[in-house]
Amino acid sequence: MYDLIIVGAGPAGMSAAIYAVRAGMSLLVIEKNPMCGGQVLNTYEVDNYLGLPGINGYDLGMKFKEHGEKLGVSVKEETVLALEDGGNVKRLKTTAGEYETRALIWAAGASHAKLEVEGEAELAGKGVSYCAACDGAFYRGRVCAVVGGGDVAAEDAVFLARFCEKVYVIHRRDKLRAAKSLQKKLEELPNVEILWNTRVKKIEGEEAVEELLLQTGEEESRLKVQGVFIAVGIRPDTELVRELVDCDENGYILAGEDCVTTKAGIFAAGDARKKSFRQIITAAADGANAVASAGEYLA
Ligand code: NAP
Numbered sequence: 001m002y003d004l005i006i007v008g009a010g011p012a013g014m015s016a017a018i019y020a021v022r023a024g025m026s027l028l029v030i031e032k033n034p035m036c037g038g039q040v041l042n043t044y045e046v047d048n049y050l051g052l053p054g055i056n057g058y059d060l061g062m063k064f065k066e067h068g069e070k071l072g073v074s075v076k077e078e079t080v081l082a083l084e085d086g087g088n089v090k091r092l093k094t095t096a097g098e099y100e101t102r103a104l105i106w107a108a109g110a111s112h113a114k115l116e117v118e119g120e121a122e123l124a125g126k127g128v129s130y131c132a133a134c135d136g137a138f139y140r141g142r143v144c145a146v147v148g149g150g151d152v153a154a155e156d157a158v159f160l161a162r163f164c165e166k167v168y169v170i171h172r173r174d175k176l177r178a179a180k181s182l183q184k185k186l187e188e189l190p191n192v193e194i195l196w197n198t199r200v201k202k203i204e205g206e207e208a209v210e211e212l213l214l215q216t217g218e219e220e221s222r223l224k225v226q227g228v229f230i231a232v233g234i235r236p237d238t239e240l241v242r243e244l245v246d247c248d249e250n251g252y253i254l255a256g257e258d259c260v261t262t263k264a265g266i267f268a269a270g271d272a273r274k275k276s277f278r279q280i281i282t283a284a285a286d287g288a289n290a291v292a293s294a295g296e297y298l299a
Helices: 011-022 038-042 057-070 132-139 151-161 180-188 280-298
Strands: 002-007 027-031 075-077 080-086 089-094 098-106 110-112 143-147 166-170 192-195 198-204 211-216 219-224 227-230 234-236 266-268
Touching (some): 002 011, 002 089, 002 280, 011 038, 011 057, 011 098, 011 280, 038 057, 098 280, 132 151, 132 227, 143 151, 151 166, 151 180, 151 192
Parallel strands (some): 027 075, 143 166
Antiparallel strands (some): 089 098
């Protein structure tokens, strides 16, 4: 029986683990991926995490892991399959075993949203990608498109522009929601072109991506690209907890800054929690707050 189990080893989960271990709680962290960091791992460069300007996403994930290890945090690479609330005891079934804990922090984060157009699923991995930092290097000297107007789309476009011949950013509105500093970077790049008020209707290609069917207002057009990077937001990974705690209509767990959910002993931290600003640093802050609340609950 653990005092606390944390699901997810991204910035929220690892920050929670560090606070929990220092608070003397018996602790287990469960992470489905072989590496700590969560979505951070898909980022080429992180320029707004305090104290580590310009750090590569993978290196930041490694720092989270090393920090945890230094304090004796144990991260098990397992996937949670089922979750049961037995009042004072929460039970988890994973791909490797069954665990019991008095308190639980759900810090499983979020995954890429799909564009949900024809050709996307068929050509996934054949020119359709959700991770520029992972797959971008395959497109050296080629023409690519990034779909979306948020931080991820802008970061992806800046990254791809370093080695792609041309990068189109396809955005459905006339304004980006990405941070101003990223917008400025994009504007300065001669090989980036933003296609405003434009939607991707279809992704086409025989063996791999060849062309996009676009719609701008009433007009349809075609754009030849070899790669399309989809960055249209995230969906919370909360399927397993939705039956136990209240969530909003998009599946984000309802919990305030104290990370307390509607179920006693279950706390929500990071991108899985309903909040207005999803950043690495706000996820890390959630981890600390969730442990403070879990500590009060356990006491
Ligand atoms: P996001 O901020 O939600 O942006 C998603 C973008 O995709 C928006 O521009 C949206 O258009 C567009 N979009 C959504 N659905 C679409 C569809 N069906 N077709 C076409 N376009 C669509 O998502 P994100 O960029 O993935 O970022 C996720 C979160 O992580 C954000 O809160 C972001 O700030 C955060 N983040 C933080 C860091 C950091 O800490 N350094 C780095 C990256 C991301 P509209 O603008 O019209 O809605």
